Amino acid sequence: MTEFSKYINIKGDIIMKKIICLFIVTLVLFALAACASNDENSNGNEKTEINIGATAGPYSDQLKEGIAPLLEKEGYTINVTEFSDYIQPNKALEENAIDVNVFQNAIYLEQFNEDHNMDLVASYAVPTAPIALYSDKHNSLEDIKDGMKITLPNDPTNLARSLHMLVDFGWVTIDDSVKQTTASEKDIIDNPYNLDVQPIEAAQTPRSLSDADFAFINGNFALAADLKLTDSVAIEDTPEDYLIYVTLRNGEENEPFAKALEKAYKSKAFLDFTNEYAQGYVKPPYQNELEEK
Numbered sequence: 464m465t466e467f468s469k470y471i472n473i474k475g476d477i478i479m480k481k482i483i484c485l486f487i488v489t490l491v492l493f494a495l496a497a498c499a500s501n502d503e504n505s506n507g508n509e510k511t512e513i514n515i516g517a518t519a520g521p522y523s524d525q526l527k528e529g530i531a532p533l534l535e536k537e538g539y540t541i542n543v544t545e546f547s548d549y550i551q552p553n554k555a556l557e558e559n560a561i562d563v564n565v566f567q568n569a570i571y572l573e574q575f576n577e578d579h580n581m582d583l584v585a586s587y588a589v590p591t592a593p594i595a596l597y598s599d600k601h602n603s604l605e606d607i608k609d610g611m612k613i614t615l616p617n618d619p620t621n622l623a624r625s626l627h628m629l630v631d632f633g634w635v636t637i638d639d640s641v642k643q644t645t646a647s648e649k650d651i652i653d654n655p656y657n658l659d660v661q662p663i664e665a666a667q668t669p670r671s672l673s674d675a676d677f678a679f680i681n682g683n684f685a686l687a688a689d690l691k692l693t694d695s696v697a698i699e700d701t702p703e704d705y706l707i708y709v710t711l712r713n714g715e716e717n718e719p720f721a722k723a724l725e726k727a728y729k730s731k732a733f734l735d736f737t738n739e740y741a742q743g744y745v746k747p748p749y750q751n752e753l754e755e756k
Contacts, residue, residue: 509719512540516552516564519545520687521592521741522707526565529736533727539720547666549618556712557581562720565589566683568705570644571620582713586721588706588747589728590737592682594624595695599672604632604697610657611676617662619645620705625679626651626660628699634658682744683707692743701745729753 513534517523523545531541544561546552552564553575567575569585576583594616598606613634615625623646629635636653637646648660663671668680669688677696685692692698699705709728715721727733729749737750746754 510562511538511720512542513563513720513724514542514544514561515724516544516546516555516561516566518549518552518566518683518687519547520683521744522565522589522683525589525736525741528740529733530724530727533730533732534723537723539723549665553579553581553583553710556583556710559712562711562715563724564710565707567708567710568620569708570704571618572708572710574619574644584711584713584716585708586711586716587725587728587749588703588708590741590744590746590750591701591706592686592692592741592743593699593701593745594621594628594679594681594705595685595692595699596628596677596697597669597672597680597685597690597695598675598677600676601696607632607634607656610659612659612661612674614668614671614675614678615648615660615662616665616668616679616681618665619647621665621679621681622647622662624699624705628679628697629658629660632697635660703748706745706747 515526517526523543526541526543531543534541544555546555546566549567549571552561552566553572555561556564557579567585569588572583572585575581596604601607613629615622623644626635626637626646626648627643630637634654634656635651635658638650638652641650648662651660654660661671661675665681666684668678669684669690671678680688680690682692685695709724711721731753734750734753737744737746
């Protein structure tokens with residue numbers, strides 16, 4: 464074999480080795496890329512970042528402390544945006560600024576959809592801090608006297624709930640012909656104690672305790688103001704329709720992210736969280752059923 468032939472063979476071996484090395488490197492890089500892709504999105508191409516809106520207080524706390532850790536184990540990232548009113552969370556959901564919200568009952572949502580031409584869906588209830596009657600001045604319903612001031616949330620649903628509690632106390636009478644879920648202070652037909660009934664913004668009801676005799680305060684705002692359910696004068700026996708619901712855009716109830724969120728809420732782990740950190744809350748039916756098993 465000539466020197467030139469030896470040179471050609473050696474050169475060929477080097478080229479072949481380079482090709483083999485390049486092929487191996489390519490395979491390794493491909494494998495690493497696949498692993499990275501799996502790490503970033505363990506659910507394939509599904510949505511793994513869930514943006515949730517809630518009012519500040521118990522429902523945002525439930526999400527951050529009870530739900531997010533469960534979903535993070537499944538590869539999801541949870542972002543919670545806190546709102547201070549009952550209007551913006553639905554607008555944000557309608558405008559796709561968030562994926563889901565947790566702050567309202569089914570009756571409120573039904574009326575909101577009608578008033579704002581929206582099509583949002585109350586999917587399932589969550590553990591709910593009930594609306595209750597509070598006072599800094601009185602300890603019992605028997606303390607009621609002529610001319611006392613009562614503050615209530617002014618949104619139609621919670622105003623009606625509060626008024627019907629007043630009816631149950633025997634403090635006022637509401638016109639029977641009025642729809643139960645839309646009654647207002649204007650529908651009071653008998654007020655034997657001449658009560659000064661003042662609807663105000665729901666978020667302001669805790670502050671009203673300083674100058675009102677009694678105040679009806681929604682559970683989320685009560686707990687956000689460091690009021691304890693056990694300190695209330697009276698608590699509503701909350702019907703299921705008045706529990707707080709997870710709300711979604713219509714048609715997205717069966718999206719993977721929505722089903723993952725539902726699985727977390729309906730889990731034994733979240734029931735344990737509820738029993739430890741949300742004592743006194745009204746539990747949704749699925750939690751009551753889980754406890755009976």
